[in-house]
Amino acid sequence: MEHLTDVLSAISHPTRRAIIKRLANGPARFLDIAEPFDVALNAITKHLKLLERAGLIEREKRGREVFISLRPEGLRLVADWVHEYERFWNEKLDEFEGYFKQKQRSKK
Amino acid sequence: MMSNTKTIEVTVERTIPTSPGEAFDAWLNPKVPGTPWNMAEKLLLNPTVDGFFFWAIKGTPHYGRFTAVDRPGRIQHTWMSPNTSGLESTVTVTFRGKGKDTLMTLVHAGLPDTDGGRSHEKGWNFFLDGFQSQLAKSGAV
Numbered sequence: 001m002e003h004l005t006d007v008l009s010a011i012s013h014p015t016r017r018a019i020i021k022r023l024a025n026g027p028a029r030f031l032d033i034a035e036p037f038d039v040a041l042n043a044i045t046k047h048l049k050l051l052e053r054a055g056l057i058e059r060e061k062r063g064r065e066v067f068i069s070l071r072p073e074g075l076r077l078v079a080d081w082v083h084e085y086e087r088f089w090n091e092k093l094d095e096f097e098g099y100f101k102q103k104q105r106s107k108k
Numbered sequence: 109m110m111s112n113t114k115t116i117e118v119t120v121e122r123t124i125p126t127s128p129g130e131a132f133d134a135w136l137n138p139k140v141p142g143t144p145w146n147m148a149e150k151l152l153l154n155p156t157v158d159g160f161f162f163w164a165i166k167g168t169p170h171y172g173r174f175t176a177v178d179r180p181g182r183i184q185h186t187w188m189s190p191n192t193s194g195l196e197s198t199v200t201v202t203f204r205g206k207g208k209d210t211l212m213t214l215v216h217a218g219l220p221d222t223d224g225g226r227s228h229e230k231g232w233n234f235f236l237d238g239f240q241s242q243l244a245k246s247g248a249v
Contacts, residue, residue: 084191090120093120093121094122094142095141095142096122096124096135096141097142098142099141100126100131
């Protein structure tokens with residue numbers, strides 16, 4: 001149950017879901033993961049730490065570089081849990097938040 | 109009539125980069141993306157206490173009655189659709205100032221805990237869209 005809570009918390013943020021989506025295409029280096037996001041590298045580090053704590057990613061040293069890859073097994077826990085309305089409202093509120101973020105960007 | 113159906117509650121939270129008043133007004137504006145009323149094929153919306161709403165999307169009707177409209181802090185209404193299996197569920201949305209932003213919390217309570225509601229496929233799609241096949245390859249699904 002504790003693990004499920006960690007996983008749910010890890011996937012509750014749109015940035016972390018986007019990172020999971022990116023890593024589903026294969027392992028990536030830290031800067032490659034951070035590149036599409038308009039946030040401080042520090043914030044990405046925190047997101048990755050949360051994903052790591054939930055057991056959803058792992059780091060692997062290859063020569064001088066560290067690659068981060070997805071460990072999707074933990075996501076399976078959620079499959080039995082997520083309610084249809086959880087999905088519905090998450091999508092709606094992502095859109096709603098995105099609308100205001102876009103508005104904020106166009107003001108700058 | 110009392111129902112023996114087991115119910116659950118869904119809570120979703122977001123930080124919205126605007127004031128609670130603006131977020132509140134936007135949530136009741138059908139033109140704003142992400143509101144339940146946006147993209148409705150047919151919409152009737154009267155956001156006052158005891159006012160009703162009806163909206164339909166892809167032929168699925170949704171009905172409800174507003175029970176609280178307290179600008180800028182709280183909106184509450186009932187919610188019935190084929191997905192609530194005849195139960196009158198309740199949606200409560202609160203807007204609280206968080207610095208320059210607004211902490212928006214949506215609680216959908218009284219939802220029937222049915223197999224349909226906990227659809228595996230839909231649950232997966234919520235966060236796995238686009239990479240389910242990769243997961244299958246890795247043996248996780």
